Amino acid sequence: MKITDKYILSKFFYILAFSLLAFIIVVLIVDIIENIDKFIDNKAPVYLIAQYYILYLPFITVLVIPVAVxxxxxxxxGGLSRYNELTIMKASxxxxxxxxxxxxxxGFIISLIIIIFSDFVMVPAEAKRDWIKKTQIEHRADxxxxxxxxxxxxxxDGWVIFARSYNEKTKTVEGALVQKIKSNRIEASIRANTMVWADSGWILTGAVKRIFDGDKEISFNKYDTLFASFLSQTPELMSHKAKKPRDTRFFELLELIQLKKIMGQDTARDRVELYxxxxxxxxNFIIILLGIPLASNPKRAGGSVGLGLSVIISFLYFVILRAGQSFGYNKELSPLLxxxxxxxxxFAIGAIMFFKARK
Known part of the structure; x- marks a missing residue:
């Protein structure tokens, strides 16, 4: 690595750290002001509020780091251009x-780090923060x-449990319908009065099992009791509350999408959140490509101009991002696009400006 590279990176990461810290503090202050009445009304202890906001930091970091970058x-x-350091480097x-x-x-490395950080740190932290807010601060019943x-x-393997009711304490299902669904077709269907968890699997009572080949029923059997070892749904999974796609880790969301496809359910919203x-x-990478040619122009190298452009560009990006999400949810655009x-x-605007910039 050349001395100029080290010099540029040292300035970049110093400003990045300062900007990121400043944005995080601003977001925290605004959020505290908005929620201070709730904390006081619920008599939330200081240590709990501190824990809540510590867990909030990963989400804020992921949200504001593009602006900081x-x-x-x-x-x-802009600093290099304003003090003619850029001109000297070009002359050399x-x-x-x-x-x-x-x-x-x-920028590319930061993007990869944020992908990993979001999945392994932010998502679990958000789940914990949400639990603290609901049960410890707002005192909602668990x-x-x-x-x-x-x-x-x-x-x-395509097995789906439909339950009229499930008692988490007794691990009992009332009014159970168990179906094996492949390629939007029902291959097997078991209807039972009750399902009870017995250490290693579900025991169905008063069960009627039917096997299908296409639209034709090829088997019909009744059972007083039936041990369903083929079901992978544990009591923990039965008790698991559905999470929002954005609050789900990547491979969990991918598995959910695959299961929904098997069941013939719509996955547009889930795929939007996955992509x-x-x-x-x-x-974070693209914004650097856009920022370099903007800042290399001496007329735009001023601090206030740079700050203003950063805010405007970030705002426009978030508007386009949210609009795209909405189109994806409504299937007006493909989830990926x-x-x-x-x-x-x-990227297109940044690339054009970058290659048109004065060398």
């Missing part, structure tokens, strides 16, 4: 393209041990 790019390149034989390599590489109704739980887990982090369209637009 753009601001760091604008101030790094280094092009703007070469000077951009360490920043673009850093739903553990309640009677769940109209439960649908897909499992492995978003990759598309959003990569704006709906979450990448913002990146495509900004």
């Amino acid at each position: 753009l601001l760091a790019t604008m101030f790094t390149i 034989g280094m092009s703007l393209y070469r000077l951009s390599v360490p920043l673009l590489t850093s 739903t553990q041990g309640l009677l769940l109704t109209n439960v649908i739980k897909p499992g492995k 978003l887990k990759f598309s959003f982090p990569f704006i 709906s979450v990448w369209i913002g990146n495509i637009i900004f």
Whole structure:
């Protein structure tokens, strides 16, 4: 790594760290002001509030880091341009393209780190934060041990449990319908009065089992009791409350999509959230590509101008991103295109400006 690369990166990461910290503090202050009345009304202890906001930090970091990256790019390149360091570097034989390599590489690495960080840190932290908010701060009753109704739980090999009710305490299902669904066709159907968990599997009582070949029923059997070892749904899974797709880890969401496809359910919203887990982090790379040519112009190298452009560009990106998500949810765009369209637009604009910029 050349001395110029180290110099550029040191300035970039210093500004990035400062910007990220500043944005996080601003978001925290705004959120505390909005929720202070709730904390006081619920008599939430300070340590619990502190734990709540510590768990909030990963989400805030993922949300604001693109703005911080753009601001760091604008101030790094803008500073070099404003103090004629960029001109000196160019005079020594280094092009703007070469000077951009360490920043673009850093942007790509940051994008990969955010993908991993979001899945392994942010999602679990958000689940814990939500639990603290509902049960410890707002004192809502924990739903553990309640009677769940109209439960649908897909499992492995296409087996799906439909339950009129499920008692979490006794691990008992009333009014059970178990079906094996492949390629939107029912291959087997078992209707039972009750299902009870017995250590290693479900025992069905008063069961009627039917096997199908296409639209034709080829087998019909009745059982007083039937041990359903083929069901992968454990009591823990039966009690598991459905999470929002954005609050689900990547492979969990991928498995959910596959199970929904087997059941013939719509997966558009889930696929939008799945692809978003990759598309959003990569704006950290694209935003650097866009910021370099903007900041290399001496007229736009000023601090206030750089800050203003960063805010405007970030706002436009989030507007396009949310609009794309909405189109994806409503199937007006494919799920993949709906979450990448913002990146495509900004990448195209950034690439054109980058290659048109003065070398």
